[in-house]
Amino acid sequence: MKTFRIFGRNVRDSVKSVFRNFSLSLASISCITITLVVVSIAIILSVNVNNFATLVERDVTIVAFLDLDVTRQEIGEVEEEINNIPGVESYSFEGKEDISKAMMESSAIFKNIMESWNKDESPIQDTFQVKVEDINKIGNIASKIKKIENVSIVKYGQGMIEQLITIFDVVKKISYGLILALVIVTAFLIANTIKITIFSRKREIEIMRLVGASNLNIKIPFIFEGLFLGVLGSVLPIIATIYGYYALYDGFDGQVISPFIKLVSPEPFIYLLSFVLVLIGILVGMFGSYRAVKKYLKI
Amino acid sequence: MSLIKMRHVKKQYKNGVTAIYDLDLDIHKGEFVFVIGPTGCGKSTLIKMLYREERPTSGSIDVGGIDVAALKNRKVYVLRRRIGVVFQDFKLLQKSTVFENVAFALEVYGLPKDEIYTKVIKVLDLVGLKHKAKNYPTELSGGEQQRVAIARAIVNGPKLLICDEPTGNLDEGTSMEIMEVLDAINQLGTTIIMVTHDTDIVNRMKKRVILLNAGRIVKDYKKGTYEHENI
Numbered sequence: 001m002k003t004f005r006i007f008g009r010n011v012r013d014s015v016k017s018v019f020r021n022f023s024l025s026l027a028s029i030s031c032i033t034i035t036l037v038v039v040s041i042a043i044i045l046s047v048n049v050n051n052f053a054t055l056v057e058r059d060v061t062i063v064a065f066l067d068l069d070v071t072r073q074e075i076g077e078v079e080e081e082i083n084n085i086p087g088v089e090s091y092s093f094e095g096k097e098d099i100s101k102a103m104m105e106s107s108a109i110f111k112n113i114m115e116s117w118n119k120d121e122s123p124i125q126d127t128f129q130v131k132v133e134d135i136n137k138i139g140n141i142a143s144k145i146k147k148i149e150n151v152s153i154v155k156y157g158q159g160m161i162e163q164l165i166t167i168f169d170v171v172k173k174i175s176y177g178l179i180l181a182l183v184i185v186t187a188f189l190i191a192n193t194i195k196i197t198i199f200s201r202k203r204e205i206e207i208m209r210l211v212g213a214s215n216l217n218i219k220i221p222f223i224f225e226g227l228f229l230g231v232l233g234s235v236l237p238i239i240a241t242i243y244g245y246y247a248l249y250d251g252f253d254g255q256v257i258s259p260f261i262k263l264v265s266p267e268p269f270i271y272l273l274s275f276v277l278v279l280i281g282i283l284v285g286m287f288g289s290y291r292a293v294k295k296y297l298k299i
Numbered sequence: 300m301s302l303i304k305m306r307h308v309k310k311q312y313k314n315g316v317t318a319i320y321d322l323d324l325d326i327h328k329g330e331f332v333f334v335i336g337p338t339g340c341g342k343s344t345l346i347k348m349l350y351r352e353e354r355p356t357s358g359s360i361d362v363g364g365i366d367v368a369a370l371k372n373r374k375v376y377v378l379r380r381r382i383g384v385v386f387q388d389f390k391l392l393q394k395s396t397v398f399e400n401v402a403f404a405l406e407v408y409g410l411p412k413d414e415i416y417t418k419v420i421k422v423l424d425l426v427g428l429k430h431k432a433k434n435y436p437t438e439l440s441g442g443e444q445q446r447v448a449i450a451r452a453i454v455n456g457p458k459l460l461i462c463d464e465p466t467g468n469l470d471e472g473t474s475m476e477i478m479e480v481l482d483a484i485n486q487l488g489t490t491i492i493m494v495t496h497d498t499d500i501v502n503r504m505k506k507r508v509i510l511l512n513a514g515r516i517v518k519d520y521k522k523g524t525y526e527h528e529n530i
């Protein structure tokens with residue numbers, strides 16, 4: 001009961017203190033707000049870059065062209081061998097008739113040219129389109145497919161895909177590093193701001209000690225105060241994130257430049273991001289207060 | 300019976316200045332003791348050691364059964380809850396009301412709200428400030444602020460009240476009012492140890508006087524004055 005009473009008073013005092021020292025609180029809140037907006041932008045960027053990378057990786061396909069004179073039975077054998085290659089996620093067969101039909105439907109010019117060919121003259125080949133589980137192994141799987149009898153050509157954007165994988169990998173690492181660095185810098189920046197504000201309340205801590213408050217009694221209200229500052233500081237960044245991201249998503253119609261580059265869907269992404277922002281605000285606020293008050297408890 | 304027992308206490312600061320030399324002192328329960336002496340004689344150091352703001356370099360200090368010299372930083376509150384301290388500059392929370400300033404000393408114990416209210420009003424009544432409970436310190440005179448500080452110091456019912464020049468910032472009339480309050484508290488059984496420069500107060504009160512000079516006790520009067528002590 002006594003512990004609950006002390007706890008309740010600590011919460012009450014910390015709320016009071018935020019408002020009684022409003023100009024100082026405002027300095028801390030502004031600092032948290034500004035840095036959380038930057039953190040939010042960095043997270044939005046990195047999540048979208050990663051999403052783009054995943055989409056690209058998912059779309060990469062190996063196309064295996066079969067010999068022109070391949071028989072039905074041989075197609076079946078190729079299919080079986082592709083099926084047996086480890087790391088193949090899925091595959092589909094597209095026969096020369098289907099391809100021809102699709103091409104003729106797509107353009108009148110194609111139609112004229114293709115209609116002039118007799119059956120043996122057509123250069124169109126039967127194909128297998130293969131998707132892989134891990135894009136890093138695409139080269140390896142492509143060369144295995146190439147070795148299958150009756151497979152004449154294998155295409156998957158050699159060279160470009162490898163380059164893309166390297167670029168995405170670097171971008172991912174940079175964005176994670178950036179967020180981590182930003183959070184750490186924010187933590188210290190806010191810790192120092194709160195430290196300056198608490199410095200002006202050195203006298204208050206001295207009085208608390210004087211009347212017999214234990215170190216814990218003194219620390220807890222300040223730590224709660226840090227928590228409230230964190231929560232208050234994250235309000236604007238959260239509003240900016242929710243409205244800003246919806247505006248961005250709607251403005252670009254969910255995609256950037258081409259339908260290939262899709263933005264992450266706002267829900268539940270922005271809610272998760274808001275949770276992360278308030279969590280960072282709270283932790284950093286509490287950490288800042290703890291560090292600051294600890295300094296003044298040493299005699 | 301001794302409430303304060305100091306034996307061979309020495310205090311040397313880090314800068315090499317020795318403020319107290321081999322001091323022995325006994326203060327009994329219920330006494331009212333003035334500590335006087337010239338500036339820099341070690342008065343403040345002496346009482347700072349009693350409430351463990353400073354640690355002695357050597358020697359032992361016993362305050363109401365607590366070995367103050369050996370008390371760890373994180374345990375200082377145990378001592379502070381048993382004593383009251385009053386300063387020249389009042390040390391009040393400017394952004395808290397009179398009531399909140401006094402109640403604060405009880406809240407750290409986790410007492411129920413009703414009990415806190417009763418005790419705070421009772422003690423504010425004792426120092427004559429019940430009607431100003433809702434005022435802020437900035438709305439009070441110096442004497443009134445000091446009475447709030449005294450109320451805060453005694454609201455826990457401490458056995459010992461330490462006063463570091465409590466009348467230093469006050470005019471003569473107000474100083475005497477404060478002394479009347481302190482005397483009344485002493486009559487109720489609280490031991491009081493008070494550092495002062497005010498000869499009038501010491502002479503009028505006729506209490507025990509300890510005269511310090513250059514870190515040593517040079518005189519100890521049972522019911523003394525110090526008008527002849529050229530300090």
